[in-house]
Amino acid sequence: MSSIGDTVVRISPTLAVVVVVLAGLAVTTNYLGQTGYWRDTVVATLRAVVQLAALAAVLGVVIQKLWASALFVIAMGCVAAWTSAGRVAHRRATFRRSLRCVLPVALATIVIVTVMVMIGVLPPTGLAVIPTAGIMFGGAMNTTSLAGRRAHDELVTRRGEVEAALSLGLLPRDARLEICRPAASDALVPGIDQTRSVGLVTIPGAFVGMVLGGASTTDAAIMQLFVLISLLAVSAIAAVITTEMVARELL
Structure with missing residues (x-):
C-alpha cells in the first residue's frame, strides 16, 4: 500500500465495498428515476473494472x-x-x-x-x-x-x-x-x-x-x-x- 494511495483514499476491502455500493446506487437511481440509462451504467461499470485492470497490466510494459x-x-x-x-x-x-x-x-x-x-x-x-x-x-x-x-x-x-x-x-x-x-x-x-x-x-x-x-x-x-x-x-x-x-x- 503506497503512501500516495493512503493520502488520496485508503485502499482496503472497505473501499471495494464502497465502490460496489456506489455503483449500485447509480444503477438503482437511474432505474427508479427512469432515465433510460441504468443498463448503460451497469455496462460502463463492468467495462471500467475490466479495462482499468488491463490498463494496469499493460501500461507498465507499453x-x-x-x-x-x-x-x-x-x-x-x-x-x-x-x-x-x-x-x-x-x-x-x-x-x-x-x-x-x-x-x-x-x-x-x-x-x-x-x-x-x-x-x-x-x-x-x-x-x-x-x-x-x-x-x-x-x-x-x-x-x-x-x-x-x-x-x-x-x-x-x-x-x-x-x-x-x-x-x-x-x-x-x-x-x-x-x-x-x-x-x-x-x-x-x-x-x-x-x-x-x-x-x-x-x-x-x-x-x-x-x-x-x-x-x-x-x-x-x-x-x-x-x-x-x-x-x-x-x-x-x-x-x-x-x-x-x-x-x-x-x-
Whole structure:
C-alpha cells in the first residue's frame, strides 16, 4: 500500500465495498428515476473494472518504448472515435461512421501532441505522451458526442425551419448549419465552466496527482493550466468539425 494511495483514499476491502455500493446506487437511481440509462451504467461499470485492470497490466510494459506508446495512443483514439460514433446519431456505431469520427475526436490531439514532442515541450516518453493524449481524447470525445447529439436533435425538432431556409434559397449545408450550430455549441459549456471555476469549485486530478507525486504546487498549477487550455482547444475544434459534418450529413 503506497503512501500516495493512503493520502488520496485508503485502499482496503472497505473501499471495494464502497465502490460496489456506489455503483449500485447509480444503477438503482437511474432505474427508479427512469432515465433510460441504468443498463448503460451497469455496462460502463463492468467495462471500467475490466479495462482499468488491463490498463494496469499493460501500461507498465507499453510506456517503456515510444513506438509502443504511439500504437497505444492510436488505439485510444480509435476507441474514442468508435464511442462517439455510437452516440452522435443515436445509432449503433459502424466502421464508416467511426472512421469519420476520427476527424473531430483524434486529429487535433494527435497534431498537438506530436508538435509538443517535436518542440521539446513534452518529453518523448510513454509516461508523458499517453496520459496527455488520453486527457485530450477524452475531452474531444465528450464534445463530439454531445455536439453531434444536440445537432441531430435540433435538426429533427426544427425540421420545418430547415425546409423554410431551403425554400428561401439557402444551400442544404447552410440551412442545416444555421439551425444546429447554436445547439451543438452547448457542448463546450462544461469545459468552459470547468476552466473558469478551477481552484474555486474543483481541484482537478492532474494538480492533485502532481502534488502527491512530489511536485511543487506552482509546477502542479502550471501543468493543470496546460491541461485545461489544451482541453479547450481540442474541444473547440471537435465541436466545430462535428457541427460541420452533421450539417453536411457526414455524421
